[in-house]
Structure formats: structure tokens, C-alpha cells
Amino acid sequence: MSLKGKVALVTGSSRGIGKVIALKLAEEGAKLVINYPVADEAESAQQVVEEIEDLGAEAIALQADVTAMEEVKGMVKEVKQEFDTIDILVNNAGITRDTLLLRMKEEDWDAVLDVNLKGAFNVTKAISRIMMKQRSGRIINISSVVGLMGNAGQSNYAASKAGLIGFTKSVAKELAPRGVTANAIAPGFIETAMTDQLSDKVVEQMLSVIPANSFGQPEDVADTALFLASEGAKYITGEVIRVDGGMTM
Numbered sequence: 158m159s160l161k162g163k164v165a166l167v168t169g170s171s172r173g174i175g176k177v178i179a180l181k182l183a184e185e186g187a188k189l190v191i192n193y194p195v196a197d198e199a200e201s202a203q204q205v206v207e208e209i210e211d212l213g214a215e216a217i218a219l220q221a222d223v224t225a226m227e228e229v230k231g232m233v234k235e236v237k238q239e240f241d242t243i244d245i246l247v248n249n250a251g252i253t254r255d256t257l258l259l260r261m262k263e264e265d266w267d268a269v270l271d272v273n274l275k276g277a278f279n280v281t282k283a284i285s286r287i288m289m290k291q292r293s294g295r296i297i298n299i300s301s302v303v304g305l306m307g308n309a310g311q312s313n314y315a316a317s318k319a320g321l322i323g324f325t326k327s328v329a330k331e332l333a334p335r336g337v338t339a340n341a342i343a344p345g346f347i348e349t350a351m352t353d354q355l356s357d358k359v360v361e362q363m364l365s366v367i368p369a370n371s372f373g374q375p376e377d378v379a380d381t382a383l384f385l386a387s388e389g390a391k392y393i394t395g396e397v398i399r400v401d402g403g404m405t406m
């Protein structure tokens with residue numbers, strides 16, 4: 158699965174699933190761009206860079222809020238200056254603002270749709286030109302099983318993740334003739350800071366519907382991302398791969 162010489166940008170990769178994906182791609186020899194949204198996360202992003210350097214790979218950390226097109230364009234320009242190209246994009250940045258529909262504020266809706274869906278549009282648009290020109294590229298969007306099934310209390314999140322699947326398939330159709338693939342991963346319940354916020358009751362309920370009888374780890378998602386980025390996945394596009402221990406089969 159060697160990614161030697163490839164350049165990968167993972168949005169929101171200073172922690173959680175994004176960080177583990179970045180480390181996994183670096184282990185296979187890719188040069189990594191660690192993206193983070195706010196100055197507060199600069200230190201943790203730098204730590205990821207150092208972990209990657211310890212693996213013998215190259216990495217840089219760049220601050221850009223994916224919801225801001227100008228910041229995204231600036232980031233892509235810096236990547237081109239540093240590494241010349243971008244071969245792999247993982248749209249991983251995501252947030253939740255969970256509450257029932259009747260209590261959901263317009264800001265809760267807008268914030269989630271902005272990061273999870275518009276953010277992916279912004280970064281994909283900025284990078285697709287580079288990939289189309291070089292006639293190769295891999296776009297991997299981190300959706301969620303919630304985008305396939307819906308979930309009470311997550312109408313904003315579910316809409317954003319379902320939207321991301323529609324976006325992935327459309328981009329896959331547009332870019333396939335140029336040698337660029339676009340696929341989505343739909344994780345189930347993965348143990349990260351995002352799921353740490355859930356109550357014990359919700360966690361217990363979740364576990365009861367997972368045939369594997371355990372929660373997923375960021376490594377499970379990262380292994381799938383690595384496969385989609387590899388040579389072996391060159392004929393797979395527009396696909397949604399569930400990584401959920403059988404929860405939604």
C-alpha cells in the first residue's frame with residue numbers, strides 16, 4: 158500500500174479520527190498536511206507533525222477554517238508552495254450540535270451544515286483543479302451512518318452527512334474521467350472526543366445494537382481511508398463504505 162511521494166491533506170487532523178488517518182497515511186510514506194481551524198489547536202497540530210516526523214515522513218501544520226473559502230484557498234496555495242501538489246484529500250473536519258428539532262436553533266443548523274458540508278465543498282473545489290490537471294487524485298469524505306439512517310436529536314448532523322454522500326457521488330461522476338476517485342466512509346460509533354460527550358444511557362443503547370458488541374476505534378476508520386487512498390482502490394469510486402461493526406447492515 159505504499160504512498161511514497163504522495164501528498165495528503167486531512168482536514169481537522171489535530172486530534173481524533175483525522176489525526177489517526179494522517180498518521181496511517183504517513184506510515185505508508187505520504188507527506189502530510191495537518192489542518193486545524195483555530196490558533197488554540199496549533200500546539201496539538203504541531204505535535205501530530207512531530208509524531209509524523211518521528212515515523213520518518215514529512216508534514217506541515219496549516220491553520221484554516223474549512224468554512225472560510227479564502228482561508229482554504231490560502232492553505233491550498235501554501236501546500237502547493239511546500240509540496241508542489243496534492244494527491245489525497247480527506248474531508249474529515251466535522252462538528253455536532255445535537256438537540257431535538259423543536260429545540261434546534263437556526264445557529265445549530267447553520268454551524269453543522271457549514272463545517273460538515275460546505276467545508277467539504279470548499280476544500281474539494283479548491284483542490285479538484287489540481288487533481289484534474291494531474292489526472293489523478295483520491296477524495297475521501299468522512300460521512301456517518303447517521304447520514305444513511307437518520308438519528309433523533311441529530312437532524313442537522315444527519316442532513317450534513319447525507320448531503321456529503323450526495324456530494325461524494327456527484328463529484329465521483331464529474332471527476333472519474335480525469336482519473337480522480339471520490340468515496341465516502343460512514344463510521345458507526347467510534348471512540349473519540351466527539352462520542353465522549355454522549356450520556357451513559359445513549360452509549361449503552363448504542364452498544365446494544367452493534368452486532369460486533371464493541372465500539373469502533375479511529376484506527377478502524379483510518380485503515381479504510383488508507384485502502385481508499387491506495388493503488389488497490391483505483392477502480393472504486395462513488396462508494397460509501399460503512400465501518401460500524403454491523404450496526405446498520
Ligand SMILES: NC(=O)c1ccc[n+]([C@@H]2O[C@H](COP(=O)([O-])OP(=O)(O)OC[C@H]3O[C@@H](n4cnc5c(N)ncnc54)[C@H](O)[C@@H]3O)[C@@H](O)[C@H]2O)c1
Pocket residue numbers: 168169170171172173174175192193194198221222223224248249250251252272276299300301302343344345346347348349350351352
Ligand atoms: N466519532 C464518531 O463516532 C464518528 C462517527 C461517524 C462520523 N464521524 C466523523 O468523523 C470526523 C472526525 O470526528 P472525530 O470523532 O474525530 O471528532 P473530533 O471532534 O475529535 O474531531 C473533529 C475535528 O474537526 C476539526 N474541525 C472542526 N471544525 C473545523 C473547521 N471549521 N475547520 C477545520 N477543522 C475543523 C476539529 O478541530 C477536530 O480536529 C467528523 O467528520 C465526524 O462527523 C465520527
